[in-house]
Amino acid sequence: MPRFRIGVALAVGLLVFAAGAATPSVVHSTEHAAALPFTGGLPEVENLYADDLVARINAERAARSTPSVPIPAVAVDPGLQEEAQSWSSYLASIDTVEDPPLNTCTGPGGSAPAAGQVCAFAANSGDTGYGFWPGDGSDGMDADYMDSAAHRQNELGAAYTYVGVGVTCSGSQAFTVELFGDAYGALPSASARQYAQNSEGTPVPATPVVAGAPSGDPVYCPGQVYGPNGEITTTGGQYPYPFAVPAVPGEPNGSTPTAVVGMAATSDGNGYWLATAGGAVSTHGDAVNDGSMAGQALNAPISHIVATSDGKGYWLVGSDGGIFAFGDAGFYGSMGGQALNAPIVGIAPTPDDRGYWLVGADGGVFAFGDASFWGSMGGQPLNQPVVGIAADPATSGYWLVASDGGIFSFDAPFEGSTGNLALNQPVDGMAATNDGGGYWLVASDGGIFAFGDAGFHGSAGSLTLNAPMVGMAADRATGGYWLVASDGGVFSYDAPFLGAG
Numbered sequence: 001m002p003r004f005r006i007g008v009a010l011a012v013g014l015l016v017f018a019a020g021a022a023t024p025s026v027v028h029s030t031e032h033a034a035a036l037p038f039t040g041g042l043p044e045v046e047n048l049y050a051d052d053l054v055a056r057i058n059a060e061r062a063a064r065s066t067p068s069v070p071i072p073a074v075a076v077d078p079g080l081q082e083e084a085q086s087w088s089s090y091l092a093s094i095d096t097v098e099d100p101p102l103n104t105c106t107g108p109g110g111s112a113p114a115a116g117q118v119c120a121f122a123a124n125s126g127d128t129g130y131g132f133w134p135g136d137g138s139d140g141m142d143a144d145y146m147d148s149a150a151h152r153q154n155e156l157g158a159a160y161t162y163v164g165v166g167v168t169c170s171g172s173q174a175f176t177v178e179l180f181g182d183a184y185g186a187l188p189s190a191s192a193r194q195y196a197q198n199s200e201g202t203p204v205p206a207t208p209v210v211a212g213a214p215s216g217d218p219v220y221c222p223g224q225v226y227g228p229n230g231e232i233t234t235t236g237g238q239y240p241y242p243f244a245v246p247a248v249p250g251e252p253n254g255s256t257p258t259a260v261v262g263m264a265a266t267s268d269g270n271g272y273w274l275a276t277a278g279g280a281v282s283t284h285g286d287a288v289n290d291g292s293m294a295g296q297a298l299n300a301p302i303s304h305i306v307a308t309s310d311g312k313g314y315w316l317v318g319s320d321g322g323i324f325a326f327g328d329a330g331f332y333g334s335m336g337g338q339a340l341n342a343p344i345v346g347i348a349p350t351p352d353d354r355g356y357w358l359v360g361a362d363g364g365v366f367a368f369g370d371a372s373f374w375g376s377m378g379g380q381p382l383n384q385p386v387v388g389i390a391a392d393p394a395t396s397g398y399w400l401v402a403s404d405g406g407i408f409s410f411d412a413p414f415e416g417s418t419g420n421l422a423l424n425q426p427v428d429g430m431a432a433t434n435d436g437g438g439y440w441l442v443a444s445d446g447g448i449f450a451f452g453d454a455g456f457h458g459s460a461g462s463l464t465l466n467a468p469m470v471g472m473a474a475d476r477a478t479g480g481y482w483l484v485a486s487d488g489g490v491f492s493y494d495a496p497f498l499g500a501g
Contacts, residue, residue: 042169042222045169045221045222046168046174048248049167049176050165050166050176051219052218053138053142053165053176054163054165056138057142057163058073060146060155060156061073063208063210064156064204064208069197070196071156071197074160074162074163075161075162075163076163076165077118077181079118079164080118080120080164080179080180081164082164083100083166083179084123084165084166084177084178084179085164085166085177086166087100088166088167088175088176088177089166091177092169092170092175093170095170095171097127098125099125102120102121102122102123105117105120105184115185117183118182118183119181119182119184120180120181121157121159122179123154123177123178124145124154124176125175125177125178126145127174128140128141128173128174128221137174138218138220140218142155149203150203152203153202153203154180155178156204157180157204158194158196159182159190159191159193159194160182161182161186162181163180163181165178166179169221169222172221257276257277257280257301258278258280259276259277260274260276260484260487260488261275261304261305261470262275262303262304262306262470262471262484263275263471263472263473263490264306264307264314264473265307265474266287267307267311268286268476269475269476270285270498271283271287271311271498272284272287272490273287273307274490274501275292275302276294277301278294278298279294279295279296279298280292280293281305281314281316281326282488282501285496287311288327290312290313290314290327291327293316298318299320301318301319302316302324303317303319303346304316304345304346304388304471308328308349308353310328312328313326314329315347317334317347318344319343319345320335320337320340321335321338321340321358321360322335323336323356323368329349332356332369332371334358334368335366340360342360342364342385343360343361344358345359345360345386345387345388346387347359347389348389348390350369350370350391350396351391351396352370355368355370356368356369356371357371357389357391357398358389359386360386361385361387362379362385362386363400363402363408364376364377365377365378365400372396372411377400386401386403386408387401387429388401388428388429389401389430390431391432392411392413392432393432393434393436394436395412397409397410397412398411399412399432401441403426404419404423404426405417405421405427405441406418406419412436413436415437415438415454416451416452417451423443424445425447427449428444428469428471429470429471430442431474432474433452433454433474433479434474434476434479437452438450438452438453439452439454440472440474442483443469445465445468445469446463446465446469446483446485446491447459447460447461448461448481448483448493455479457479457495458494459493460483465485467485467489468485468486469484469491470484470485470486471483475494475495478494479494480492480494481495488500489501
């Protein structure tokens with residue numbers, strides 16, 4: 001479960017707020033900071049995290065702003081940003097949460113502030129927990145602030161037009177600081193807005209919650225875990241929620257509607273399908289387009305695709321457990337509309353295609369049609385979340401695989417795992433051999449691990465990839481396999497290359 005520690009500081013005097021202590025500090029700029037492009041390093045992840053918190057704050061403010069009670073959007077001020085980042089670094093160094101000092105707002109040498117000086121009047125501080133999706137990323141941090149009356153008052157205060165958000169990733173956690181303020185010369189109008197807002201009730205009304213609930217594309221610190229495939233974040237990856245939050249430029253969003261999330265092969269090995277998070281399906285080789293969810297309103301993104309044994313149909317599964325059947329694939333039920341403890345990350349059909357299993361990131365298994373329930377890891381402590389499932393054609397059992405390569409066998413033979421190995425990148429998919437005597441695991445860097453009678457035909461582990469691998473499919477004709485990346489790139493190993501997405 002997520003663990004949050006939060007602190008709050010409020011200024012008094014010039015503006016009318018809820019009770020608090022301290023006096024505002026001075027920074028010396030009203031320039032706005034631009035969002036930084038993502039390049040993959042830790043500072044960029046922290047910047048994306050901070051940008052995402054700002055986007056969530058502004059989404060909440062916009063939802064409450066009215067002509068009679070205007071709540072302006074807050075712009076990032078470089079001075080507040082520098083101060084907030086410095087304090088978040090300090091919190092990470094002492095592994096605790098303390099409020100930053102809000103000093104008197106003065107000019108040089110104690111003189112009166114200049115009209116353009118931005119003064120800090122309030123601060124939020126907190127840290128996230130170690131658990132996995134949802135709740136430990138920027139979404140959970142903002143939700144925790146919004147659940148607290150004093151922190152919500154700060155995030156939604158009508159007097160503020162500037163913000164600085166500092167984020168420091170440390171020990172798989174994010175230490176966050178939010179500083180709110182306004183330009184000294186704008187204090188009369190800021191006080192008027194705040195008075196009008198306070199007349200509605202103090203603290204600021206909690207509803208509507210736009211970004212405080214799971215929403216948008218949250219950012220995570222490296223080492224934290226996210227859906228839909230339960231991958232360890234090494235680049236601040238995101239997972240989309242159904243509520244709109246302004247996009248943050250540069251977000252490395254692996255689950256955009258156009259991102260490929262998986263592939264499935266035809267029975268003769270001369271074709272395959274690629275599916276995207278938005279439900280689009282592309283065909284390659286002799287794979288036939290039997291339909292897709294492209295352009296349809298989805299309650300949750302598609303997380304996987306799997307084909308029928310004759311290659312004349314396929315299923316798409318959403319992260320909410322919704323099932324979409326095409327061609328000769330039958331619909332036998334779904335988890336769509338049901339409350340889930342964790343997102344659905346995989347689907348595997350029974351050998352006769354008259355049923356299927358779904359698996360969640362927590363290892364929970366749901367059986368439909370003639371699929372027998374042989375057990376699950378739901379409710380069990382996991383070292384890492386489950387990222388996929390494969391059916392054993394010989395026993396009608398199944399395997400689950402976690403992002404550390406740990407294998408959980410249910411009425412299927414255990415042939416080995418990477419659960420006790422140090423991996424360069426997390427595992428995010430698996431495929432079984434024709435006879436069920438072995439299986440392959442694929443990591444996000446393209447590394448392949450073969451167990452049982454699964455032959456090793458090569459990997460992309462030594463290549464520089466444009467995008468992470470998100471899945472694989474076995475070639476039933478040759479015993480080889482294909483790997484697919486989130487940008488649609490396909491890598492063939494003893495299997496025919498038939499085009500990319």
